[in-house]
Amino acid sequence: MFFDVSSQSNSNTKFGVPLRVHFSSENYQGSIQNWEFDQSENGLLYVANNFGLLEFDGNKWKKYNIPDATKIRTVMIDSKGTIFVGGQNQIGYFWETGKGLQFKSLRKELDALNVEFSEVWKIFELDDEIFFNVEDKLLSYSNNQIKKIDSPGFLISSFLVKDRVFCQFYNEGIFEYKDGDFIALPQTNNIERLIAILPNKQGYYFLSEKGKVFEFKDSNLQFKIDLLQSDTVNEAIQLENGDYALGTQNNGLLIFNSDFSKKLHLTKNKGISDRTVKSIYEDNFNNLWVALNNGIDYIKLSLPFTLINEELGVEGTGYDAHFFDNSLYLGTNNGLFVANTADLFLNEDHFSLFPDSEGQVYKISQIEKELFLNHHEGAFKIDGHELKKIHDIGTWNLIKTSKPNVVLGGDYKGIKYFEKKNNSWVNTKDLPDLSESSRILVFENDTTLWMSHGYRGVYRIKFDKNMKYKNKIEHFDDRHGFPSNILITSYNLNGKMVFTSKSGIFNFNKDSLNFSSNQFFDNYLGKEHVSELVSGINNSVYYIQNQNFGVLNEKKYGDFDKKTKIFKHINKYISDDLQDISVVNNNSVFITAKDGFIKYDPQKNHHIEKKFSTIIRSVKVSKAEDSLLIAIPINKEKLKINNKQSVKIEFASPFYDGFEDLKYSYRLKPLDEKWSKWTDTNEKSYNHLPYGDYTFEVKAKNIYDLESKVSSFPFQVSTPWYANWYAKTGYFTLFLVFIILIPVLQRKKYKVENSIIKKEKEKEIRVKNEEIDKLYNEKLQTELNLKNDQLTSTTMQLIKNKEFIQGIQAKIITSIDKGGSVQELKRIISSIDKELSDEDYWAKFAYHFDQVHGNYLEKLSSMNIKLSPREIKLAAFLRMNMSSKEIAKLLNITHRGVELARYRLRKKLKLERKQNLVEYLIELDKNNTIP
Template structure:
């Protein structure tokens, strides 16, 4: 399909569309987000709103001042005030608040707000207050509307303005401060004085004053609207009875938003005609509206008796769902005979004609339509219901059943009284008889369920099946088969057999498939890609596509809803960003788009329908910002972070600290779908991947200067301005100039000290070596002495052993000879040869008295005991030879018996000899003779 063809057809249909009247008024409910007290962790009631230059929202709440950045809520407490009634941000960005018995302002420290109370100034000035309800900035001063008076605050101090009476309300209108006093009417404050506005004395308590081109508009708390001229005052209208108005806000488009005590929220046009009424379970969460505020995205913040609603009234979408009486998933919609019919899986619903303030549902279920609705078919001026239970004719608020088999659709034929109906079992002929339609037969040869029927022309009919392909029926002028039915599927060019649907788009047949849109070539009987749609939509599945008959083609694709628009010079482009708001609501079963007219498009939703008004323009390219909300630092080993002011110009941390940066974007037009990207210069060259996380931490950063940059990506794919925060990771002392000087000094000292230390080391090593050599020599000498001593000791022991052996041998010899002598003497006594025996005995006597043995003994004894015998002989005391022998034997520790044998005396003789020796040696009584002789050996 060529773009030229599309352009021509759209322009042709547009001419017809322009001729149609647009009396249709669809009143759905805005997309909304509800915040309850658990979300913002404060009181259930809020009273006022204000927005800072950077987009942050501030809310006066029962529990304090609330701040919302699009991601999280934060609460600031006010001392000695149970409730905050009002909040105002002046031209300098100072946040002023007023509440119960308290007024003051918040100072932004960078890491949060600090409250500065003006309570002391009030006390000093003798001013008593109970409640503060409004705050204005006027002529360089701040005005507080107390319960009964005006109080002004400036650098000059705080003071009460003298009032003509009891103040009941005040208003800032067109740079004029107008006050209403009970029973006195309206006054304008000029130069500190109240000037009365004539003809206003009888007015009831006003809740709003606005100025239009010709007059001032007064709105009372009971709904009376007045027009005030210099010449007088006129009652314009009364909005409603038995209602109390809490707040009125003139919207940027000229409409009025009115919050009531028990009737919810009203949206009125500039002429005070009601456009929309929202109340509990019908667009908002509560029927009591305390305050209304329009933010910089033109959406409404609504303070309820319990919680806060955010209404996205700037969007060209609203919902028609169960809150308006529509039950179930939407399947088809039709605007017919100035009535709206909506079909769901629970039946057919018709819009009711009810009072706009009624709590009744806007739509009601038509009796007999309960169950699955597939389509609402219009044939000329007649309406049909295609239903799971069969086919019905719709007549106003009633249904007439014309067929029992589950019905999908009806299609008009070229025959005036003949239509075709697709049902669960094929295609049927319906003829009109007696003002009703009756089935008259089947299209032979086709028994497949026929959900989609499309006439290409008067005689070519296409039927598409969800998973078997598409069928082409060639009919004659009587709608009878002219040729056999042709079945097309994957074998004929489609990517698969499933998800093939036939559409007649602005007079031209197209076929959607599992992958892209196709055209049919009647000559080759093959299907090929539609290059026009391929270029715009790619190969994703298109589940429904409709034209508005003017310059737009609407479609539902896998990625969501979109529109193809004609631009200049016959070019086309697609738009999908705006519709990201509604994609999550769109149904995924038998999706359908219903085009009522150019400004009313209905899209089937999981819960009812989505209404789209293309005439309602919405700026998706609005600039927005990302705000660094907090900077925190802590020791790496400690999880406790300390807040650091975000306006700090020179933040310095050390390497052992962590830094955590939190950020947000107050882009309330889709704050649920914000993503962020960041980088840390110069550490990161590229930006991070987009993520919904709104904080970043860094640990163990190398020392140096850093700049953290962050930006946001909104729901439309637009990027915010970059926000940045700079900080420094402290250079360790050893990397500073001081450290370098220390290094150089140490290096010079080392250079000087190295030779000195080397000489000292040489001397020390030489000394150590010398001492070591001395020790080694000493050890060797000791080893030599030890070896020599051991050798001498060994020799001494050997000689001692020899001496002992000789001595013992002498003893034995003596004993033996003595025994022989005794025996011989005995023999002689018994009569032996006397002469011979005597000779033997004499010989033995000579042997016993022979001193030769002593010489041998003396030699060995002196060898062992170091000339001991010479020592005895050389003593001053002269010892006899026998005494010397006795001393020698005693030195050897010999017993008296052994000594007796050696000296050839008796044991008694030995004892006497010992006694004489002691006496001769002049030993004391207690002295031991043997010990003395041993000690003598050591001298």
């Protein structure tokens, strides 16, 4: 590390570590190793990674894989925006499809030329021709054709410098490739392997792998300097300001001035995250992207800030900084740290803890040519490399008085006098009438001292010209114009006393002994609390307000420019306890930080008015409601969706100078008239949009509160078929037809309504008739069931009577056989036979049977086929599904007689053999038809 505050040190060297952001492999989802960078015209960063091509837009990383390649070694974007890549066993290019990058391999073209290779190490463009440096040869690609360039030997490396192509061949030296030929450069055949050819004003510097620099000018080669003692150079580039940046294998990153004097050295735990640097790239913000052995560092080299913290050996929160006798002293809560600027410059050493200074340091005071340490343990004189204690009570500050060899000190218990006697400083007495802790002591003039207390206001103390106390202490608080008693601090700005308070900055009116608002600071800073205020060079004023750093620079007398935007980079680092700003000289302002210190260089210009853009990164549309989103091409054709689809638009701004603080605002025209509130969210979704044409607009705001150009994306929510122009024309035509046909339709409607009413009436009548028929049928069914029951009962009774009489008849016959009165018994039997043959029972049966079966017997009698009475009875009994046994009893015949009767009946009815007689008789009843 190098220091630039001393007049003895080189003004072009840097001190401290730049602000940086580290990206791990987990952040970008790739391999730990990266090989090369390039940046597209719209600002997107591309990185050759072992696992593929990385793309960074300032918000997200994206990885593109390459088929049949395990590692990508090089990436280059040509003048047309095509991204060429090369790696292990693969070579080709990416182009933008509208929804991402697509890869085209050139491997087949090389196979056709019988070109074999395993690695591609470099790609560059000259006059629309692309050159590929494979491991031993040079290839060119133009007009969609690739060819092998015949070379004078085994190719080691190639370089494009100021539109000239140089190649180094093993044992052959360095050649320039020009007009299709290789032209040897004199005196270069024995030069060691080159890593870079760097331009200078007169010619070129050849930088070897071992760090040796050779100057090539006017066809002469001359050794210039050895930059490294025992290390290897992996990469070297010339920066836009003319400096040279070197990446080494074991010693980190080195930056040299154009004459190769050292300017900055960063290595592991001292400014970068790894000691191995594989590649360096300066982006369009003049910051460095550094490919490490493990991850990527973004070094904010363009900013006028560096950090002095534990990486440089400074431990703890910063409290005060002081430059004295070619050394920088830094006080923290862990002690006093010191570094000699010459040692820093020559040995690249870091800070060391001053012996016996452990503990809380408050202030470093310089009294003439002597330096004092104000410490929690007391006050000490810094004498060479040791501390000499001059006071035992915790001391805030020692200040010089107008009287030689007399110093006032504020400690935990008040104000003390210190005098130098016999070349030693001693505490001679205490200031009477004041026992308050006295941290802030400021002389208004030689005889007036102001002491500020954290929560009790401010005190004015009067002395004579010999620093003798006049026994007068005046106390001022909220009764004298301050808004409250807390946070009051006194400052002497270029001979003028001002007092900060909880709300606003005040002046003291000596006549009224009251405080009133300072109009100058009210105009520039308002009423918010200012916690630190200090005069700078050229009448400037530095301040800290609400944890935000700023400076008022005088443009012309009485007119100041307020500068705050650039300091947004460091506000998050600033300490919030006993803040301090130390202005050392024109290019060194030290600000106490939560971790060490921040060094600000006011002389370093950093252009914040850089134009930038916002890019529509992707558009995703769902196929249907609640379905997954699918990326679609972003092209000139207007996107069309329906209102059931959702659309998600992602955007980003590749403004890397403070990309962590980018904000976005958007609107959807014509739906939104106003822009949305600023947000760090870089996507917006829309669902169920009404039909119509829309334009999505988005813009970004960077860390400097500057807005980007507006980017837009038009799309259309299409009208459905039933709402398009043709449908509307059809609707209008139908409307006209409807108007014309209204009278006809009304008449037709009247007829239809009358018809409906008539049908409803008819239906109502039909329903009622059906209900009546239903009730009548139910009544008939009931009567039929009753008659059927009566018929069954009568039949069964007849059967029983027959059985009974037949039983008696049998007994009488038996009695006759045994010798009874034959004549009498025969007379009884004859009477019984007469009873059995009596046809009265049949008349009753027939009556009931016809009631149930709709005059069935009468119809049988009237058939064309003549049936005997016995056959009609048989048909009736069969219709009732009686058994042959039951029929035999009723007809008073045998079972065989019943079968013969059935046979004769079948014959008369002319039934086929397969037809069932009973089923036939039942079917006659159902059909109510007698043939």
